[in-house]
Amino acid sequence: MARYTGPKAKISRKFGEPVMGPSKALQKKNYGPGQHGRGRRSKKSEYALQLQEKQKVKYTYGMLEKQFARFFHLAAVRPGQTGTNLIQLCESRLDNLVYRLGIAPTRRAARQLVSHKHIVVDGEVLNIPSYLVKPGQLIGVREKSKAMDSILESLSLNSASKYGWLEYDAKEMTGKFISYPERELVPENFNDQAVVELYNK
Structure with a gap:
């Protein structure tokens, strides 16, 4: 039963959002984790932004790569928009x-x-x-x-x-x-279209 067991605050600081639950670390240190957290370049490539969105969904719902890929496949073969289907499956x-x-x-x-x-x-x-x-x-x-x-x-x-x-x-x-919830009703801040574009490359 694989799951992420590392520090939660580090992940929240990475995305600048409390993706793994409320975190006081975001208020104290509103910059990325690590030695170069303050000095990282603000402009990211398209691929980096798409990967970040995928990682955000994964960490929010507590999945590792293999399980997330299976969920994406299930979403892709269902009728409707793949991104919406993915979030609905995660919500269920x-x-x-x-x-x-x-x-x-x-x-x-x-x-x-x-x-x-x-x-x-x-x-x-x-x-x-x-x-x-x-x-x-x-x-x-x-x-x-x-x-x-x-x-x-x-x-x-x-x-x-x-x-x-x-x-x-x-x-x-x-x-x-x-x-299944309508996509706009899910409160989390996800760009599911970016996740779809990443997998379709």
């Missing part, structure tokens, strides 16, 4: 939906909850963070895990009501994935 990952529902405060925490068998899909325990949830399926907290402090705290601070493609039942601690 189980760990991402657990995060969107407010069950976990970050995608990393959501991945851990799924891996440790605290999450059920349609009543069945699933421990595969990259599982692609289909519209109409129900995601919930396992009965034995409903009293976990980390889950209760996260639910008290976060709300799924701000996402129109999700329904959440607070009493049952279950959420329904209604439909």
Whole structure:
């Protein structure tokens, strides 16, 4: 189960955005990481900008290269725009939906909850963070895990009501994935067209 395990703040500083969750490092050091972080040239080539957008999507959803390439292939063979399909597939990952529902405060925490068998899909325990949830399926907290402090705290601070493609039942601690979100409704700042252009070279 491969994932990025390096420093989160370094990645956020690299893109100038909190791609791996909130980071105080961006406020303290608003320049790139490394020895030459302050002095790097500001103008980037077209390829560099396209690669940066791909890396941003990868890090945001917690994927490594091989898995991301598989997602891109799935998006390319589906009807519709490849870039939109790619973001919709990423949004339908189980760990991402657990995060969107407010069950976990970050995608990393959501991945851990799924891996440790605290999450059920349609009543069945699933421990595969990259599982692609289909519209109409129900995601919930396992009965034995409903009293976990980390889950209760996260639910008290976060709300799924701000996402129109999700329904959440607070009493049952279950959420329904209604439909794939429209591209403009996904709050993250991605240039998915640049990712498509990179792969089509």
